[in-house]
Amino acid sequence: MRMQADEHTRTMEFAEIALGQIRAFHQAASPRNYELWYTYATGYNPALNTAVNDILARAGTLTEAEFDHLYQTYLSTQRISERLDLVGSKVVDEIDQVMAMIEAAAGSASSYSESLADASQKLVVTKDNDAVRLIVESLVHAAREMEHANKTMEESLVASKREITQLQQRLESVRNESMIDPLTTLANRKSFDESLRRAIEEARNSHEPLSLMMCDVDHFKTFNDTYGHLTGDQVLRLVAMAVKQNVKGQDIAARYGGEEFAVVLPETLLRSAITVADHIRRAVMMKDLVKRSTGEHLGRITISIGVAQLHEDDQPQTLLERADRCLYAAKHHGRNRVICESDPEVTPSAAPQVA
Numbered sequence: 001m002r003m004q005a006d007e008h009t010r011t012m013e014f015a016e017i018a019l020g021q022i023r024a025f026h027q028a029a030s031p032r033n034y035e036l037w038y039t040y041a042t043g044y045n046p047a048l049n050t051a052v053n054d055i056l057a058r059a060g061t062l063t064e065a066e067f068d069h070l071y072q073t074y075l076s077t078q079r080i081s082e083r084l085d086l087v088g089s090k091v092v093d094e095i096d097q098v099m100a101m102i103e104a105a106a107g108s109a110s111s112y113s114e115s116l117a118d119a120s121q122k123l124v125v126t127k128d129n130d131a132v133r134l135i136v137e138s139l140v141h142a143a144r145e146m147e148h149a150n151k152t153m154e155e156s157l158v159a160s161k162r163e164i165t166q167l168q169q170r171l172e173s174v175r176n177e178s179m180i181d182p183l184t185t186l187a188n189r190k191s192f193d194e195s196l197r198r199a200i201e202e203a204r205n206s207h208e209p210l211s212l213m214m215c216d217v218d219h220f221k222t223f224n225d226t227y228g229h230l231t232g233d234q235v236l237r238l239v240a241m242a243v244k245q246n247v248k249g250q251d252i253a254a255r256y257g258g259e260e261f262a263v264v265l266p267e268t269l270l271r272s273a274i275t276v277a278d279h280i281r282r283a284v285m286m287k288d289l290v291k292r293s294t295g296e297h298l299g300r301i302t303i304s305i306g307v308a309q310l311h312e313d314d315q316p317q318t319l320l321e322r323a324d325r326c327l328y329a330a331k332h333h334g335r336n337r338v339i340c341e342s343d344p345e346v347t348p349s350a351a352p353q354v355a
Helices: 002-024 031-042 046-059 062-072 079-123 129-177 189-206 220-229 229-245 270-285 318-334
Strands: 210-217 253-259 260-266 297-299 301-307 338-340
Touching: 002 031, 031 046, 031 062, 031 129, 046 062, 046 229, 046 297, 062 270, 189 210, 189 253, 189 318, 210 220, 210 229, 210 270, 210 318, 220 229, 229 253, 229 260, 229 270, 270 338, 301 318, 318 338
Parallel strands: 301 338
Antiparallel strands: 210 260, 210 301, 253 260
């Protein structure tokens, strides 16, 4: 399958770059060092690339301490999990405090009820005015204490509600962060896989059509090697912007991997999906790319797009493979074009070709 062959080729190229960086800086080929340079090579983490480039521009090399700091800051796989755990534990703490306040309030209410019951019994049998006055004063005192306790609890509950709301927002932010590609701000591969599965289920339940497009930047490796990773990142952001501007609210746009993008189009027939794909292709082609650091005009870039529609017996993987075959056909027949599964150029047994 072309998708698997291309993924192998692309990842091997990234691996060669990573190992080249390890050799250049005379580092141990440890999993940590490899992971950082591999991520740097892919450009998936623009904040990491910027930090590395800044250090290299300033010092020309990376110390072990700087390397460790970069890894812990930008790559540690525990960071999102730790943040989720931290926010979750704070939510639990706040809930515990609220429960403690409720228990305290229940105790105060019980005590106040006992005071009322005791005063009521005394009033029944007491005839002395001074004794009645003392009973009434005790009731007033108990009522004031209850009022003060209620006011304190109300203030504490308001503060806890505010804190829990903020924690919920932070928790949602961290969860969203784990599903977003940081370079393009589109959905990441993890989010896309889940969204595609869910969209297929919904399409089947509602008996509505669903289409999928796979997009790939033409000659991206050559462009990246010629102008550098930072300019390559600019290209990916440009394509992502074109995708965003040409999809509607229910559509799901994602960075599928490297220079490849995917869009799920619910309630969309194949012909309508082709129209959307061509709008995206034209929007990318019309952009004149300028290198930010020098103002140099780099010309225009193009993308190739394959489009497939959900079949009755499709699973996510089979729909992906069919759209990917269409993408390969678009690449094979000249690039900068949209090809769908019903076009004659699409052949099931076509050989893979690198973009």
